[in-house]
Amino acid sequence: MKYIFASPAMKAVQSKIRQVAPTDSTVLVTGESGSGKEVAARLIHEQSGRRRSPFVAVNCAAFPGSLLEVELFGYEPGAFTGAQRRHRGLFEQAHRGTLFLDEVAELDLGLQAKFLRVIQERRFRRVGGEAEIEVDVRLIASTHQDLKKLVEDKKFREDLFYRISVFPIEIPPLRRRPEDVVSLAAHYIEHFNREMAKRVEGVTEETQQILLNYPWPGNVRELRNTIERVMILRSEGRIRPEEMPLEVITGVERLPTADPEIYIPRGTAKIQEEPPVLLQSPAPSAPAVLPGAPAAPAPPAGSAPPAPQVPASPTPAEDSGDGRDPLTRADLKHLDRQVARFEKDRIKAALKLAEGNQSEAARILGIRRDTLRFRMKRHRLMK
Ligand SMILES: Nc1ncnc2c1ncn2[C@@H]1O[C@H](COP(=O)(O)OP(=O)(O)OP(=O)(O)O)[C@@H](O)[C@H]1O
Ligand SMILES: [Mg+2]
CATH class of the missing domain: 3.40.50.300 (P-loop containing nucleotide triphosphate hydrolases)
Incomplete structure (x- = not known):
């Protein structure tokens, strides 16, 4: 095993x-x-x-x-x-x-x-x-x-x-260990390459960023299923963002989880002036998800060794505490998605603080209650 x-x-x-x-x-x-x-x-x-x-x-x-x-x-x-x-x-x-x-x-x-x-x-x-x-x-x-x-x-x-x-x-939970998202994705790509006799080389840098932004409410099992699903349709090359399931692309979970703490960045439970932590989602130390990345077995014979696609990003790897890394181009991509993610996290944090009371959460956020409800619907935070 x-x-x-x-x-x-x-x-x-x-x-x-x-x-x-x-x-x-x-x-x-x-x-x-x-x-x-x-x-x-x-x-x-x-x-x-x-x-x-x-x-x-x-x-x-x-x-x-x-x-x-x-x-x-x-x-x-x-x-x-x-x-x-x-x-x-x-x-x-x-x-x-x-x-x-x-x-x-x-x-x-x-x-x-x-x-x-x-x-x-x-x-x-x-x-x-x-x-x-x-x-x-x-x-x-x-x-x-x-x-x-x-x-x-x-x-x-x-x-x-x-x-x-x-x-x-x-x-x-997987969302707290981005390095593992990268290693596990590489592992499962290799696994399904063998199982489906394919030669998928990995994911594009953009796809990797999406994998890192998604909170994986179903954890490793969901990641595995996602890779399997995507690989049914692809035989070689790199997995592109548009091939990913919609909820992964938009960073929205399929089901609201029971755990209101899900993916609330540290320190955001108290609403305070603070830049969105998520914009600096920890990049992995490897430049792209490649078969043969840490802990993954060697690529199947005959497949060309995949060349790293992206110039090595500055190495954030570990929790950077308060010393913030300068944002890279990759960090700044997909503004809408990142803003949506941020909004969702803040709404969740406010709801948590308000113990589920929507009027109170709306007050905390300084928005109207029906605005809050509209946005909750949009983020599928409503039962
Ligand atoms: N670190 C890991 N390396 C490789 N595979 C993993 C790892 N963690 C989980 N998996 C795989 O993810 C899937 C889910 O793992 P597992 O069944 O152990 O989860 P669980 O916590 O017991 O889930 P549940 O609470 O739903 O029973 C399995 O296919 C397992 O092989
Ligand atoms: Mg189990």
């Missing part, structure tokens, strides 16, 4: 993975949908002494409570109608290996209690069974929800929370 990253944030994640992998500690992986939680869990397993034993993944959101219990713990014959033979549950299947409990926040309170007991005692009973079964299982849990908040709301047991959050790893 390939783990593609170039960002400082993901380097930190990788080093956490490396440190915790060889231990038997329970790990809690958090992050938005599609950000790579399961990839992280699999890496932990693969880098642990349990790598030759099973990695068993179960999505707690996929089963209603009673079914999940049967899935996890198995059952004895006669436990319920139709239970004719003994069934080993996922805990047993993961013996000596790793059990990955995806969407752990979805466990109902009854199952949480049972689960806590297994974690504490490393033993359990099959449904309808008497015998205690001992298991040696390393647990990794994951969620895209705020577990602490669920604890406060009494929807998640506090004791279980502490048990599973021994070692938390947070996977940052």
Whole structure:
């Protein structure tokens, strides 16, 4: 399995993975949908002494409570109608290996209690069974929800929370790691070149800028799907902006996400006189997205080595803090798009500050409420 990253944030994640992998500690992986939680869990397993034993993944959101219990713990014959033979549950299947409990926040309170007991005692009973079964299982849990908040709301047991959050790893959303957008795009272009027998060389510099401006609400999964979709129609050369899906081009998300914090540049929550941070969207250190860029495999034999298309931009790479880099030509392109992006971010920030109250948000922004509503519609911020 390939783990593609170039960002400082993901380097930190990788080093956490490396440190915790060889231990038997329970790990809690958090992050938005599609950000790579399961990839992280699999890496932990693969880098642990349990790598030759099973990695068993179960999505707690996929089963209603009673079914999940049967899935996890198995059952004895006669436990319920139709239970004719003994069934080993996922805990047993993961013996000596790793059990990955995806969407752990979805466990109902009854199952949480049972689960806590297994974690504490490393033993359990099959449904309808008497015998205690001992298991040696390393647990990794994951969620895209705020577990602490669920604890406060009494929807998640506090004791279980502490048990599973021994070692938390947070996977940052893709929009906070532009370097990874570049590496992942290159990786997936290479991947689909192989899969579709094509020779796409990368993306144009303009396309790369679009990729960097888009907030990727679906994270890595969305980036992967986008590249796949574009590559169905192209066989070689570089991917041009007009080939990208419309919402990516306009920098507008398809669905308003539940997370109001999405892509609000640092410091903009308080409305203040400040130049739009987004105009300086961090350019990658590589001049263009090319197959063979960091972490991507070699281009297929026969394809000409792609020549960098754009003169190297000044190297912003890392968070420039307050020392602003001079804006490059690329930064200044697409004024309308950038202004739209900026407007949307500010509207979101105002709505957040106003706790969703539109009249209040309009007051903060100094515009009329119907103007705000019109613009919210335009940015698809309205349900
Ligand atoms: N750093 C990475 N390198 C390579 N591929 C990645 C990386 N991160 C994520 N992916 C890919 O992105 C997709 C989504 O990753 P994954 O399933 O791990 O996300 P998730 O956080 O578990 O999402 P969900 O919350 O929706 O279950 C997968 O195809 C995965 O292979
Ligand atoms: Mg997942």
